[in-house]
Amino acid sequence: MTAVATDIVPEIRPVRRGLTLPRLTGVELRKMLDTRAGFWLMASILITALLATGAVILFAPEEDLTYVSFATAIGFPMTVILPLIAVLSVTSEWSQRSGLTTFTLIPHRSRAVGAKALASLVVAVVSMLLAFTVGATGNVIGATVAGTDLVWDVSVVEGLSIVLGNVLGVAMGFALGMLIRSSPGAIVGCFVYAFIAPTLFGLLAASQEWFSDLQPWIDFHLTQTALFEGALSAQQWAHLGVAGVLWLVVPLLLGLRVVLRSEVT
Amino acid sequence: MIVVESLSKTYRGFTAVDDVTFSARPGRVTGFLGPNGAGKSTTMRIIVGLTQPSSGTATVSGRRFADHPNPGLEVGVLLDASAQHAGRTGREILTLAQQTMGLPSRRVSEALEVVSLTGSEADRRVGHYSLGMRQRLGLAVALIGHPGILILDEPANGLDPAGIRWMRDLLREFADAGGTVLLSSHLLHEIEIVADDIVVIVNGGIVAQGTKTDLLRTSGSVVRAHDLSRLENALSAGGVTATRSGDGALRVDADVDQVGALAFAAGVALSELRTADGAGLEEMFLELTADTQREGAAA
Numbered sequence: 201m202t203a204v205a206t207d208i209v210p211e212i213r214p215v216r217r218g219l220t221l222p223r224l225t226g227v228e229l230r231k232m233l234d235t236r237a238g239f240w241l242m243a244s245i246l247i248t249a250l251l252a253t254g255a256v257i258l259f260a261p262e263e264d265l266t267y268v269s270f271a272t273a274i275g276f277p278m279t280v281i282l283p284l285i286a287v288l289s290v291t292s293e294w295s296q297r298s299g300l301t302t303f304t305l306i307p308h309r310s311r312a313v314g315a316k317a318l319a320s321l322v323v324a325v326v327s328m329l330l331a332f333t334v335g336a337t338g339n340v341i342g343a344t345v346a347g348t349d350l351v352w353d354v355s356v357v358e359g360l361s362i363v364l365g366n367v368l369g370v371a372m373g374f375a376l377g378m379l380i381r382s383s384p385g386a387i388v389g390c391f392v393y394a395f396i397a398p399t400l401f402g403l404l405a406a407s408q409e410w411f412s413d414l415q416p417w418i419d420f421h422l423t424q425t426a427l428f429e430g431a432l433s434a435q436q437w438a439h440l441g442v443a444g445v446l447w448l449v450v451p452l453l454l455g456l457r458v459v460l461r462s463e464v465t
Numbered sequence: 466m467i468v469v470e471s472l473s474k475t476y477r478g479f480t481a482v483d484d485v486t487f488s489a490r491p492g493r494v495t496g497f498l499g500p501n502g503a504g505k506s507t508t509m510r511i512i513v514g515l516t517q518p519s520s521g522t523a524t525v526s527g528r529r530f531a532d533h534p535n536p537g538l539e540v541g542v543l544l545d546a547s548a549q550h551a552g553r554t555g556r557e558i559l560t561l562a563q564q565t566m567g568l569p570s571r572r573v574s575e576a577l578e579v580v581s582l583t584g585s586e587a588d589r590r591v592g593h594y595s596l597g598m599r600q601r602l603g604l605a606v607a608l609i610g611h612p613g614i615l616i617l618d619e620p621a622n623g624l625d626p627a628g629i630r631w632m633r634d635l636l637r638e639f640a641d642a643g644g645t646v647l648l649s650s651h652l653l654h655e656i657e658i659v660a661d662d663i664v665v666i667v668n669g670g671i672v673a674q675g676t677k678t679d680l681l682r683t684s685g686s687v688v689r690a691h692d693l694s695r696l697e698n699a700l701s702a703g704g705v706t707a708t709r710s711g712d713g714a715l716r717v718d719a720d721v722d723q724v725g726a727l728a729f730a731a732g733v734a735l736s737e738l739r740t741a742d743g744a745g746l747e748e749m750f751l752e753l754t755a756d757t758q759r760e761g762a763a764a
Contacts, residue, residue, distance in 0.1 A: 218534035218535055219534070219535055219565070219566075219567075220567075223564065223565070223567055224565065226564065227561055227564045227565050230560075230561065230564065231561060234553055234557050234561075235550060235552035235553055236552055237552065292550060296549070296550040296551065296552075297545070297547070297548035297549070297550075298548065298549055298550045298553075299548075300515070300544055300545055300548040301548065301549065301558075301562070301606060302565075303515060304513050304514075304515060304536070304537075304542045304544070305536065305537045305562065305565050305566065306565065307513070307514040307515075307530060307531035307536060308531060463515070463516060464515055
C-alpha cells in the first residue's frame, strides 16, 4: 500500500483554479457526446442533414433545386433534434442522477446551468453552420447533376433568421428541461409544444374569429417557425416578443428557480 | 476540519435534522452512526451544500462548502455510488470530474489505481458495475482532486469483506496522513472498526458522541463465575448493577478492575472477566435506537 499511500496523502496543493465557465462548458459538451444516446442524437444531426440533401437532389423538381429547398429540408429535422439535445443536457442530471456529483462539484448551480446553456448554444450554432455547408454542397451537386443554374436564394438576413429560429427552439427545450427535470416528461413537453399545441391553436383560430387575431400574440411556435420562412416584419417581431415572454421567458425563469432550489436526489 | 453547529432541517413540519452539533477533526476518522432515516444523509447533504439548512451552519476548512472556489480539490464527497449515468464508463465519469476540477489527465489513471479498478473494468459502462465496483468508482471520484477531507455516506455498502477491509485501510492511511474523514453507516461494526470518534444520531438528534475509547469505557464488563448467584450478591453488595446476559455471563456497569476487586473480596472464583468492548457499543446503539427500531421490543 506504500505506493498508494503517497498518492492519497493530502500533499502540497497545486495552484487553485476556480470553476471557470469555458472549462465547465467544455465538460458539458463532452457530456452531450459521451453516452450512446447523446452520441447518436448528435450523429443524427449530420445523418438527417445528409439524408435530406440526398432526398432533395433525387426527388425535388428541377426548378426547385435551389439553396432554399436544401436549407428547408435540412432545417426541419434540426428543429426537432436540437431542442432534444438541450432537454437531455438538463434532465439527465435528474433522470440519470448524475446531478448529485455535478452539483456537488459545482455548488453554485447557476454556473453549471450557464455552462449547459452555453454548450447547447454552441451545438445549435455549429449544427446550423454544418447544415448550411451540407446544403450548399447539395445545391452545387444538385445543380451540376441536373444541369440547372446555381441559385443562392437564401439571404444573410434569412440565414440569420433560421439560426435565430433554431436557437429559440433550443431555449424552449432548455426551459422545458429545467421545468420538468425528467427526460421522458420534457421530451413529451417538446412534442406538445412543437406539434400538438400549434394544431390546437390552429383549430381554435379557424373556429373562433376572436382568437384568430389573438393567436399570433400568444402562439410562440407560429412566429418561431415563421423565422424559417424568411425575415420577419416589424409586426411579427412584436408577436415574437410578446409570445416569447409567455412561452420562453417565464418558463426559463421558473425553470431556473426550480433547478437552483430543488433537491437533487 | 468539518464543523457543524446547531444544524436543523425541517421539511413541512417534519424535523429531519434537529439541532445537530459536532466536528470531525484532521487526522481522525469520525464515524456518523445511526439507523436508516436518522438524518445522517440529510446532514451530509447540508454540509456539501446540496440541501439548505433551516437553521445552523456547517463549515469545511473554515468556509461553507459552496464558498470554496473549487470544492472538489478540498473535499472528496461520495453520497450515493449509484447516482451516475449508467451509460458512461467508469473512466469517462472520472474524466468528467478531472476536467471539471481542471486537473491533469494523469489523475484519472492514478485515481483508478488507488481504488484498484483495472483498465478493463474502467472501460465498462457503469450500468454493468456491481455495487462494490460503484463504491470504488465513487471513492475514486472523491479522491481524484487530492482533497484533505473526505465525506462518505455508507461507503461500505455492497463491498465484500475484503473490500471493507481495503476501505478501512485506505481511510486509516488517509487519516494518519493528516486527512479528515467523516463517514456514515447504519452498521455498528463498520464504524467500530475504523472510527476514532463516533457521533450517534437518532431521529435527527445526536444522542452520543465522543472518542471510541470513551464511548467504550462506559460500556462495563462481562464476567463469568461458576457460582453466578454468589457473584451477583457480591456485586450488588458493592453497589454495582449486574444483569444476566442469558449465556451464563453477567453484564456489569463497572470496569474490570472494580469487578475483580469485588469478586476477590467476596472470595468468588471467576472463570472469565473482560471489558464488554464491541458488545458494549452495540448495546448502547441498540438501547439508543430501541425506540426507532421494529426489533426494539425484542431487544
